[in-house]
Amino acid sequence: MKIVFATHNQHKLMEVKALLPSEIQLLSLDYIGCFDEIPETGKTLEENAKIKADYVTDTYGFDCFSDDTGLLIDALHGAPGVYSARYAGEQKNSKDNMIKVLSELKENTNRKSHFKTVIHLNLKNESYSFEGVVEGHITEKEFGPEGFGYDPIFKPKGYDKTFGEMSAEIKNTISHRGLAIQKLVAFFKNRAL
Numbered sequence: 001m002k003i004v005f006a007t008h009n010q011h012k013l014m015e016v017k018a019l020l021p022s023e024i025q026l027l028s029l030d031y032i033g034c035f036d037e038i039p040e041t042g043k044t045l046e047e048n049a050k051i052k053a054d055y056v057t058d059t060y061g062f063d064c065f066s067d068d069t070g071l072l073i074d075a076l077h078g079a080p081g082v083y084s085a086r087y088a089g090e091q092k093n094s095k096d097n098m099i100k101v102l103s104e105l106k107e108n109t110n111r112k113s114h115f116k117t118v119i120h121l122n123l124k125n126e127s128y129s130f131e132g133v134v135e136g137h138i139t140e141k142e143f144g145p146e147g148f149g150y151d152p153i154f155k156p157k158g159y160d161k162t163f164g165e166m167s168a169e170i171k172n173t174i175s176h177r178g179l180a181i182q183k184l185v186a187f188f189k190n191r192a193l
Helices: 010-017 045-060 081-086 094-104 168-174 176-190
Strands: 002-005 025-027 064-073 112-123 126-138 154-156
Touching: 002 010, 010 025, 010 168, 010 176, 045 064, 045 081, 045 112, 045 126, 064 081, 064 176, 081 094, 112 176, 126 176, 168 176
Parallel strands: 002 025, 002 064
Antiparallel strands: 064 112, 112 126, 126 154
16 A cells, blocks of 8 residues: 655654554655645644645645644743744754744743644545644753754653653654554554555
8 A cells, every 4th residue: 555644854754654564655755756845824733734635635646644743832822833843933943943942941940841743644535633642841951862853852751851862662652743653553454454
């Protein structure tokens, strides 16, 4: 079975590929010749995930799934949320985004936050949605070179390391994206590929 994961992000592609059953051939946007920057004009993670999957299915004719992920920080009233990738500007620079978050939380003792991933799947003219959430808090500085995005400043609840300090294997089992992908994988397995 061939399915497109609507991303140009190689880190995300590798993360997801490692979790999917071998019967599924995961194709990237680059592989199908889609080099467009798909506009994420939704007001929610759910809307953005649907926009991206629908764009690929409608334009290229492939079954597709896409995700949208946000870091939601209590003290910032849910920001950066849907704007997580471009929080510090359109350059979408992870380092700049982390610096902005740490700066905004500098004097704040409430560092509670959560990551949320929503996956939208278009498969054989049907649509499905899967969600993963992981609670945690924002650290005072960056820890660890692993992962991407906000991983070095997010410590999941019940762990003494940030996502940036964890191996991909451990992170994939507990992360927001990992949890959402596990639901997607279970869905595929129940369909008897």
